[in-house]
Amino acid sequence: MTRRDCLVLLGGGTYAASTDSLLSRWRAIAAESDGVVGAAVLNLRTGDRAELNGDERFPLASVCKLPIAMKLLAMVDEQQLALSGEIEVLPADIVTHVSEIAERWPKRRRFPLSELIRLMIATSDNTAVETLYRIGGGAPAMAARFRQWRIDGMRIDRSERQCGRDASGGEDAMRRFIADPRDTATPNATIQLLRRLFAGQLLSAASTAFAIKCLEACETGGGRIRALLPTGTVVADKTGTTATAPGGLNGGTNDVGVIVRRLAIAVYIKGSRQNLATRENIIARLAQAAWTT
Numbered sequence: 001m002t003r004r005d006c007l008v009l010l011g012g013g014t015y016a017a018s019t020d021s022l023l024s025r026w027r028a029i030a031a032e033s034d035g036v037v038g039a040a041v042l043n044l045r046t047g048d049r050a051e052l053n054g055d056e057r058f059p060l061a062s063v064c065k066l067p068i069a070m071k072l073l074a075m076v077d078e079q080q081l082a083l084s085g086e087i088e089v090l091p092a093d094i095v096t097h098v099s100e101i102a103e104r105w106p107k108r109r110r111f112p113l114s115e116l117i118r119l120m121i122a123t124s125d126n127t128a129v130e131t132l133y134r135i136g137g138g139a140p141a142m143a144a145r146f147r148q149w150r151i152d153g154m155r156i157d158r159s160e161r162q163c164g165r166d167a168s169g170g171e172d173a174m175r176r177f178i179a180d181p182r183d184t185a186t187p188n189a190t191i192q193l194l195r196r197l198f199a200g201q202l203l204s205a206a207s208t209a210f211a212i213k214c215l216e217a218c219e220t221g222g223g224r225i226r227a228l229l230p231t232g233t234v235v236a237d238k239t240g241t242t243a244t245a246p247g248g249l250n251g252g253t254n255d256v257g258v259i260v261r262r263l264a265i266a267v268y269i270k271g272s273r274q275n276l277a278t279r280e281n282i283i284a285r286l287a288q289a290a291w292t293t
Contacts, residue, residue, distance in 0.1 A: 026290075033282050035273075035274070037269050042191040057185070059270060061242045062240040065121060066215070068142070081135075090131070099126045100125055116128045121215060122217040126160065133156075163177070168243065168245075218237050224284055225257055252269065253269045254267065
């Protein structure tokens, strides 16, 4: 085993600690969940990494909004769209839950692409994602882009609203949704997407900077990756949370991102009956362990 296999350089950036030490902490934390926990961490400067259930598939939920945003920014780079260009929000795009766009519609029906992307990432706007998924070409276009980007282990097959519909209808429907390989990602694939985004390998310099700025402005998930990090630590992240079925089964609770543009981390939890605060605390402690081990 090489030194790189054995070591993971963690967030403080001052020393290398064994992967086994981090994984021991991660396993102890994950054991407190009644669901399946997946996590992966990658130091963007050294390439050192660690994983727990890194190749397990987890429902993306609103984490899908990150690759969808990147897809639209790639179209900007290819001059198919312009950030300043106005996009019409159609009646079929409107989702009233978690959507500033829906609150302003129909008094306003057209929005700059830059604003739609920013709201989709920073506030997880659900009307914005329906609009951008549609104009981005839907599932075929996302599959083609993942192939172009050489990202294996991540797929977007349905609109986020359709995912929510498919997960509804009781516990049996939620169990089928959790087991469905569509609209899922592995922790390992997620940190590779983050690595290539932050390295400027997938988008132009301007689009890369815009995407990172949107991630750093994320307003959701205050109880997740950033919750137990030192005050003022800059986290660029995107959260995702499915509905919870009657009886308490939650499909997925996630947070993925990069800490101080150095440490890429992805944490997913699926199939838990614990309350949201408990699920979020597990994510926060996994992130804290990666940062401090």
